[in-house]
Amino acid sequence: xxxxxxxxxxxxxxxAAAASAAAARSSGGASGxxxxxxxxxxxxxxxxxxxxxxxxxxxxxxxxxxxLFLGFRFSRLLFFLLFSTTALYxxxxxxxxxxVLRATTTTTTTTTTTTTTTNTFTLSFAAGSNPPPSNPSNHSAALDDAxxxxxxxxxxxxxxxxxxxxxxxxxxEVMRAHRIMERVQEEQRRWYxxxxxxxVLVVTPTYSRAFQALHLTGLLHSLRNVPYPLTWIVxxxxxxxxxxxxxxxxxxxxxxxxxxxxxxPHDWADRHATENRMRLHALRVIRERKMDGxxxxxxxxxxxxxxxxDEVQKVQWMGAVSVGILAHTGTADQPRLxxxxxxxxxxxxxxxxxxxSGQLAGWHTFNSLPFTGKTATVVGEAAPVLPRxxxxxxxxxxxxxxxxEADGKPDWVKDLDAVGENGEEIENPLILLNDASSVEPLxxxxxxxxxxxxxxxxxxxxxxxxxxxxxxxLEVVIPAKRTPWPxxxxxxxxxxxxTKPDQEDRRLSRTNRSSRSRSTTKRKEN
Amino acid sequence: MWTTTARARALAxxxxxxxxxxxxxxxxxxxxxxxxxxxxxxVYELPLKYNKNIVAKDPRCLSHMFAVEIFMHRFLLxxxxxxxxxxxxxxxxxxxxxxxxxxxxxxxxxTKSPRMMRSAIKFISKYWPYWNRTEGxxxxxxxxxxxxxxxxxxxxxxxxxxxLPVLRRATLVQTFGQNNHACLQDGSITxxxxxxxxxxxxxxxxxxxxxxxxxxxxxLFYDTSNDPEGGYYAxxxxxxxxxxxxxxxxxxxxTDHPPTYYEDMQRAVxxxxxxxxxxxxPRLVEAVVFGCIPVIIADDIVLPFSDAIPWDEIAxxxxxxxxxxxxxILTSIPTEVILRKQELLxxxxxxxxxxxxxxxxxxxxxxxxxxxxxxxLPHGKGVFLKPGQRVLNWTEGSPDDMKPW
Numbered sequence: 001x002x003x004x005x006x007x008x009x010x011x012x013x014x015x016a017a018a019a020s021a022a023a024a025r026s027s028g029g030a031s032g033x034x035x036x037x038x039x040x041x042x043x044x045x046x047x048x049x050x051x052x053x054x055x056x057x058x059x060x061x062x063x064x065x066x067x068l069f070l071g072f073r074f075s076r077l078l079f080f081l082l083f084s085t086t087a088l089y090x091x092x093x094x095x096x097x098x099x100v101l102r103a104t105t106t107t108t109t110t111t112t113t114t115t116t117t118t119n120t121f122t123l124s125f126a127a128g129s130n131p132p133p134s135n136p137s138n139h140s141a142a143l144d145d146a147x148x149x150x151x152x153x154x155x156x157x158x159x160x161x162x163x164x165x166x167x168x169x170x171x172x173e174v175m176r177a178h179r180i181m182e183r184v185q186e187e188q189r190r191w192y193x194x195x196x197x198x199x200v201l202v203v204t205p206t207y208s209r210a211f212q213a214l215h216l217t218g219l220l221h222s223l224r225n226v227p228y229p230l231t232w233i234v235x236x237x238x239x240x241x242x243x244x245x246x247x248x249x250x251x252x253x254x255x256x257x258x259x260x261x262x263x264x265p266h267d268w269a270d271r272h273a274t275e276n277r278m279r280l281h282a283l284r285v286i287r288e289r290k291m292d293g294x295x296x297x298x299x300x301x302x303x304x305x306x307x308x309x310d311e312v313q314k315v316q317w318m319g320a321v322s323v324g325i326l327a328h329t330g331t332a333d334q335p336r337l338x339x340x341x342x343x344x345x346x347x348x349x350x351x352x353x354x355x356x357s358g359q360l361a362g363w364h365t366f367n368s369l370p371f372t373g374k375t376a377t378v379v380g381e382a383a384p385v386l387p388r389x390x391x392x393x394x395x396x397x398x399x400x401x402x403x404x405e406a407d408g409k410p411d412w413v414k415d416l417d418a419v420g421e422n423g424e425e426i427e428n429p430l431i432l433l434n435d436a437s438s439v440e441p442l443x444x445x446x447x448x449x450x451x452x453x454x455x456x457x458x459x460x461x462x463x464x465x466x467x468x469x470x471x472x473x474l475e476v477v478i479p480a481k482r483t484p485w486p487x488x489x490x491x492x493x494x495x496x497x498x499t500k501p502d503q504e505d506r507r508l509s510r511t512n513r514s515s516r517s518r519s520t521t522k523r524k525e526n
Numbered sequence: 527m528w529t530t531t532a533r534a535r536a537l538a539x540x541x542x543x544x545x546x547x548x549x550x551x552x553x554x555x556x557x558x559x560x561x562x563x564x565x566x567x568x569v570y571e572l573p574l575k576y577n578k579n580i581v582a583k584d585p586r587c588l589s590h591m592f593a594v595e596i597f598m599h600r601f602l603l604x605x606x607x608x609x610x611x612x613x614x615x616x617x618x619x620x621x622x623x624x625x626x627x628x629x630x631x632x633x634x635x636x637t638k639s640p641r642m643m644r645s646a647i648k649f650i651s652k653y654w655p656y657w658n659r660t661e662g663x664x665x666x667x668x669x670x671x672x673x674x675x676x677x678x679x680x681x682x683x684x685x686x687x688x689x690l691p692v693l694r695r696a697t698l699v700q701t702f703g704q705n706n707h708a709c710l711q712d713g714s715i716t717x718x719x720x721x722x723x724x725x726x727x728x729x730x731x732x733x734x735x736x737x738x739x740x741x742x743x744x745x746l747f748y749d750t751s752n753d754p755e756g757g758y759y760a761x762x763x764x765x766x767x768x769x770x771x772x773x774x775x776x777x778x779x780x781t782d783h784p785p786t787y788y789e790d791m792q793r794a795v796x797x798x799x800x801x802x803x804x805x806x807x808p809r810l811v812e813a814v815v816f817g818c819i820p821v822i823i824a825d826d827i828v829l830p831f832s833d834a835i836p837w838d839e840i841a842x843x844x845x846x847x848x849x850x851x852x853x854x855i856l857t858s859i860p861t862e863v864i865l866r867k868q869e870l871l872x873x874x875x876x877x878x879x880x881x882x883x884x885x886x887x888x889x890x891x892x893x894x895x896x897x898x899x900x901x902x903l904p905h906g907k908g909v910f911l912k913p914g915q916r917v918l919n920w921t922e923g924s925p926d927d928m929k930p931w
Contacts, residue, residue, distance in 0.1 A: 184868065
């Protein structure tokens, strides 16, 4: 290939300069240098006068030296310059002009990266530039055939790897891509998802305490992600508070904030009973207002998956889902379980149990035997908190079931007024029914766990800032015991006393804690 | 109250509207024809050394992407379009498996394929009169190799060799297709490569699984074993994709071989189908079957069954020079266009036409090939030669190909 190039190319000594590699592009002398290396150009140039052969030898030697200096085969670089320019010669002019631009922007990078793979230096040069003034028609056959066969603009041979100057994502485009995917997923839901999405009514009993903001914020964000129209019915024990109301107002959801007159008791058994009564109260409100939709009982400390809300759309009258029970242990002492217990202990799941034909056959409940005697009695105690029997969270209702009159309301549903009137224990939603066998098992017959039950609470007397806002700014200052910076000496502190008397006086006057020493105050200011 | 002309005009307008609505619905629909009864194919009985013995020697031929040549033979043997009377046949099929001589690593060696083909044609021209009647113009051959009937895996040398001279008048059914290329002769039928339909169908996920990957690609970007310098493989397009988008979170591209490849494609909106050493690949089939919009990066490519499948409506075409702008291009496609493309891809007959299931099913790739053959009927005037007229030059080609097989 190179042999054919040599006789026709015009040699110029300027090709020798390494730095002028770019300049060498336009001169055909580059090819001479390229041919000199490796390829037996001497054979091709055989039959020339001795003067030209010594010239070739000198050029060859020069190119070897240049290659030594640069660290890669200089001749190969030049060879590809020529090769790629002719390769792209048949391409459209617009692409070559843009290619030139690319070449100029990326030339600087190559000289620094000569030690890397040859990929990098292809970048700057193979984009081609001015086509050689003499377009030798006797180029290699392979090249010609590709370009010359017909008017195809696609060329066989080596091409440059096109890289734009800033190959990083554009944030605007990333947002556009996300919006496209959102729209695609919406369309998918329309095609394959629920045909007529029903309103979801979420019932949550809550009360003001240290962990309320933690739990409600988590639940709030879960509900915000639900793709169906949703109403959040929050029943607050002890009456509505501003803190809760402001938290709910920031959610952007439709809220029904219902006060419940009794305060939440401090021990778990009574707390469970009160929560049940709160839920029943919410159901009565739903009945009064004739709210339509699917009722989901979302306790504020539970964790819900999005698939739960997709699954509850399928409920006819009353459904049951599987709930994972996370009986948390507050301390490092795990209940000592015997080997037998460990083997016999079933999975901590509450949910419907189906027989082989997919019908409700019974219930899985949480086995609390291994925990007997070690459970928490007072809220906030560091001990496992266990569910009682069947938790409300695992059941979903069709709100029409509660209405006084509804089309198709089945007879195995008790009237809501008849429930809880005699002060009986409202353990689980099954008391709303006359016949518990008509509950529909959801989530692939209970095989899929769609939410998790968890009770995590701080001690009832733990303090937290009202509404989690520090107003006015903190007055209590606790000196840091292990600061990385050295403690200040008393000398320095006396200087500070002189310079900032006013501030210090004001602070001292406001706080009447005389036990604090002067040095403590200075430390705070430092 | 209305005059007769006004009534006629109203009727014409109504009819035009109805027609417009009907045809508008048809845009983007694949042509669903039934080839039975529209053509007759005669299958030559060649000695087993041309077909069965080769497969028996290496059964890997039945599962690699060139397996169409074998399955087409089996399909035609039991098809309704087959005729045992060659005098009434429209098309003649020669079952010669040229892509079944495999290296230990499973790549087909095509050095002997031209000789095999010539030997087969010599055989049929000796024992039947139908080849000489037309010099192959009403015969079709399945040549699914990288560059079709050029029978070479490297593009430069394949172009040099060109289509085998004795096949110049025949209809070639091949996977390779590129405009103005030496290895795609006029009248060829482009088909998709063979993909294991049963395997793909077994790994379908529920259609409501949300598509959460924006752009997906798995495959090589640099072929360091065959192209150590870079720039030859894929004409630099795949390397360009990697260098420009390796840090882009919307592009899930890598050289991994994940076991969830099929499932991942079903969770992607766009699947890149860039060229490799040849412009075609099974990726296109996989993208169509899994409902992922194919992004074709291969200049001048001819896509399979392009006269039956409206690829412009379904796929996105990106020029190789525009690869650095791929993210801009894909994010600026209007959402309605994307949704429409996905709707068209959902059409089960679209997916069916790209597959070659065993046994054959209505509307699948085999039937599309027959449809394409039927569309070329009736044969034109140049097909039948005058007695004694010779067009093909049997001595054309490299001396190695002249040797008997």
